[in-house]
Amino acid sequence: MSLRSQLLKGILDGCVLAVIEKEPVYGYELSKKLQEVGLSDVSEGTIYPILLRLQKNGLIKGKMQSSDYGPNRKYYYLTEQGKESLDTIALEWKQIVNPVNSLFKERNIP
């Protein structure tokens, strides 16, 4: 596993929660949105084990709904607990990312 995907693995739960917080999404939409923001090396399928785990822990809730076009989709909503968890993750991320950024500041990263 590349360093990048290892780093990503730890924070992917937070990314998924953040997308769902903006608006309820279904699986395919979620993977599209993650790729759109630039997390292109998340293989699309990996979101499904994550979605199951987040559901099991009560952070999100899935609901079968009919969409404007096409078949019924399972849309995911953030729960209260999920919101709290996302706040914690975002805070912890900030506490890591700022010091790391200041350490790497001197380097010229293209």
Add this chain to the structure above:
Amino acid sequence: MKAKQLIEENNQKRELLTPENKQYYSDMLVYIRLNLSLSEQQSEEVLMEMLDHLLEGQKDGKSARDIFGDDPKRFADDIIQNLPKGKKRDVFPFLCGIVLHLMSWMFIIRGIAILVTSHFRDVETTVYPLTSLIIFVVILAAVFFDVWFIFRIIQQSLFNENANKKKDMMKFIIMALLSMGIIVGISLFTPKFGPTFHFTWLASLLTGGSLLVIVYIMRKSNVGFK
């Protein structure tokens, strides 16, 4: 949407997959469904989500491999690990259903067999309940072993491109002959002992028929009988 509907829908949608994607997806589907201890509803829901995803990806020219990775077994294991367990009580009525079903058919077959043969010769209708119980337990054990064995053959053939269908078929035939042999052997050689009573073809048929009706009603009333 109930699991049953999801399965139905899944069967139809699967036909839209390309042969290669269908092979990949079907292996994963069977592998996940074989885990009977998992929640059926949740399993079917995630299988449907993955199928929808694959169908959309297919439109963009992506393959199952692009979407779910090169190691379908590992991906499926990851899914299984995160699926919630089903309620334990679901397994018990399921097993009871199988046992009752088996019993009812045995009574019905016995009734018909006696009715038919009694036209040609006298048939002994005396029943030795203890002896019959032993034979029934052996049949039950054979059925459960066979089911387990078939599960194993299927599980081994998944995610395996050079799975040998002919060899699997041979294994299956040998197993069926063997268990049949054991059942016939046991019913011939178990000594007749203990109390007896007369059990006519009509009584046998009626007992089997009413058992079947009971199983049917219980299944309708949704207590988990399959």
